[in-house]
Amino acid sequence: MFALILGRLGAAWITLLVIAVVVFVGVELMPGDACTALLGRDAVRVEVLENCRDRMGLNRSPVERFFAWAGDLAQGDLGVSMKRERPIVDIVGPRLRNTLILAVAAALAGVPLAIGLGVMVALRRERPFDIIVSTTALVAMTMPEFVVASLLILIFAIWLGWSAGVVTAAYDAPALTLLFATPLPAVTLALVYVAHILRMVRSSVIDTAGADFILMARMKGVPERRIVRRHLLPNAILPTIPVIGLTLAWLLSGVVIVESAFNYPGIGRLAVNAVADRDLPLVQAITLIFGLIYVSMTLIADLLAMALNPRLRTRRL
Template sequence: MNLLVLKLIAQRIALGILLLFLVSILIFAGTQILPGDVAQSILGQGATDQALANLRREMGLDDPAVTRYFNWLGGILQGDMGTALSNNRDIASSLWGRAQNTLFLAFWTALVAVPLAIILGLVAVRYQNRWPDRAISGTTLTAISLPEFFVGYVLMYFFAVKLGWFPSVSTVYDGMPFADRMMAIALPAATLTLIILAHMMRMTRAAILNVMQSAYVETAELKGLGGLKIIWRHAFPNSVAPVVNVVMLNLAFLVVGVVVIEVIFVYPGLGQYLIDHVAKRDVPVVQAVGLIFAAVYIGLNMVADIVSILANPRLRHPK
């Protein structure tokens, strides 16, 4: 790895840190304009003005916004995410179990969706403009066109309500047997798989077809190599960079975009935790979860950029 590559990687990391800092400002500013009053939510509608003022002062809500932002950012840099205003619990400890549940769901979804998307993309290229390609493309286009909540409710209706194969509420807890946990996440994982599979498969197909127009692929065809060998040995390795970018973007969606799915299936992950505390206007919790989602999304995109740089020599020599 030469100095140019190290410089490019360092630039991507620095850009990611800067972007995360800017996003933290947007998250903090956005939470300040949320409707409602957490003090009113805690004390109830019958609270007096003096009681509300005292509680706001105790929670630091009367401090200037700039002071509160830098106090919050300083705590985050020290590993302190603060305390939830609605229940006075440490946010970091509450988030840990929720994050494990979200990552568990995302891991098993990715384990199924990523290989399946790549395989379907290769099959679609192999049988381009024939019935397997049309069937795969048509099915994935339909899946990508449907809202995720609609897909989730359809799967819940048929496989939980009608057939009774899986639970409609994805309840998981510490010490739960592995088989029971897998049954609990079956429907949310299937919903997420259908959502991200379509995008990954179509982008994989497009990337490989783009490489198939290259001169070295035509040379391999003239040598008499079979279609599948050409795709696997020549086209696919040279389309790794765009495929990795698509995979990373969809992995980021798995962690960041699970909010709707977790709410539908009442799955105790970060998304459900976020929605519960948005309703209570628990600003520190919303800020912490929002920053975690932003860090995951930016981090995975940064990894995709670095992998692209390492896999594609042209990105290391843009001139």
């Protein structure tokens, strides 16, 4: 068990290192560099360009620069944004908080809903309720986020007028203000992954319902409700936990689109802006943060599944 956790943690660190290398190499491969992007038209003047490169240390070898960058990273220093000319930590920090507010709201509302619906649908397999919900889920899964976002804005903001179409809060607004701005973006974000988790839970519950131990419980005379609660659900939900973690991590890719669609001041919109501004150090930092979140989400899900699974928990090494 202990060795297993240690192994997972080690693998997570190696993954992060690989991500850092890939991000760095990716940015290196792009035509031009930070200075050509920053100077824009001024870059044709060689002495200005060279001056800038000297100032930013771009004349050193790529390997040298990678280790300098990675060394700073290890100390929590993400570098300095060129466009905004401020430490990246200060730019990213509050926006990361905003994104987390959005993501956590989406997850807290969505995951229990997805699991609950998945179980309910599975227990009413092939009946009208199942067919309606499962088909809706399939449709929701296939709709791109920007379509969902547009539809929701159209319905709730324009036709019904229940909320503002876009978020007007500043990036440093108080958490509560932002929380009130989250419903539409959160629903958009949640819709796709709720559908995913629902379908997964449904098939897992149906599989488990066919297991011998369910039949055995029935043969013991256990009432049906208790069979579902004690025998079916613990064994059906368990295998879905790592996949739920993965789905939630994958939700981050949706953040970029959803935040842009709703003008939500989070890290996803920042990423889009950073790319538009060709603020390469910022792009690097954000990509790395996405990687970090992805890796830690899957790690947490794995560890949670391990802690809940007696088979893994009590394995002797």
